[in-house]
Amino acid sequence: MIQALRGMKDILNPDNERFIHIINTASRIAERYGYQYIETPLLEETALFKRSVGESSDIVGKEMYQFIDKGGHDVCLRPEGTAGVVRAFIQNKLDKKGGIHRFYYHGPMFRYERPQKGRLREFHQFGCESFGEGSVYEDFTIILMIKDIFDALGIGYTIKINSLGCPECMPGYRENLVQHLHGIQEELCEDCQRRIETNPIRVLDCKVESCQNLLKSSPVIVENLCEACDSDFNTLVKLLEAHSLPFERDPKLVRGLDYYTRTAFEFVSSEIGAQSAIAGGGRYNRLVEFLDGKSTPAVGFALGIERIMELVKMPEVSREGLYLGLMEPEAIETILQLAHQQRQHETVYTEYNKKSLKAHLKAADRLGAKRCAIIGEDELKAGEIWVKDLETKEEKRIAIDQFN
């Protein structure tokens, strides 16, 4: 038997409803916030991700589905959504056009990792990217939008926030940090020793306990921000407090991708295993110019659909649709004709085979149909159809041409 590749799942049966419900809910809310749908290719030039996500990240370093296509191009399946949207933004010259552009998207992402709870090789994200608005109010608004989405889905969460500074203050802080880290280098774990050179900020996020103990005295980003970054961060904190959003400051929160500046945030849930981040995002004012566009401030986020699937509270479902069946084979033409007629305005399940009334009712019940309509011997002779409402239990016989 051929089965799906490791870490790749079919979405069917009961899960497909949750999946679609999440996308529909998030899309509806994003549109209310002025976002427009964008679809970008799943496959992009590898260089796009190397330059945006960053060579030092694990995503680019070892998790990409990368290959050379038949034309000799180095391509890879997108490991995340932002890079492609930014590429599209630049390619379509929206950076030069100016103004504000807000996009939402959803679709599969691919990372070659060892699967575990909440982590797949092919997974789905819903994301938003806002271009051209540099105000921290936009950062706040985007967090508020995620809150709206999770509230609408009935999901509990806490928010973690941090600021990653800007070209003004980050380099100084970074240097400071590197110096401090060199001081304790010997005692840090192997990964952290490597990170000092490649991506020192990530050391702060190390999960190794001994490292965390050593890092207690290390400089904190939010205490070393320049005036503008500091002011934005304080404004964000005040706004979150004013709107009673449950958040905590997390100086160790370093978004995994290199392009973030200033605001970084994460929504986490304690109910889904070790992979607790259910949404993450932040501001990335420098990415557009990194990818050869005109410098444009931007902020965005993505949420992991599979990670929130089991947390979503689905709305009550009521019986819906019509079941059509027959007890005399000659009625099949009528059944097919009625099915097509009714499908103009409702869901119709048809059973082509002759079955007992009991079997039909049982099948209709199991499908969750509202009505069960059957043509049996008597009805066939009379040109009628028997209809039962499975909720009210009301039943009647009516002429075929009166059925609706």
Added chain:
RNA sequence: GUGGGUGUAGCUCAGUCGGUUAGAGCGCCAGAUUGUGGCUCUGGAGGUCGCCGGUUCGAUUCCGGUCAUCCACCCCA
């Protein structure tokens, strides 16, 4: 990439200290009710015991390997 757990019916799992015909619950199909769903009762269908090899008179059971899957590390949504 590393570590650990688990592979027996469609699903959840028992079980076999190595022995003839491998079980339960749920689900499915049928009947009880010659045309009335959900409840009940009765019956039935459904299994290469993950795969390959080794030990053995004999392996679903023991051993080795392999594959798959789950959980965790790393990292991230």
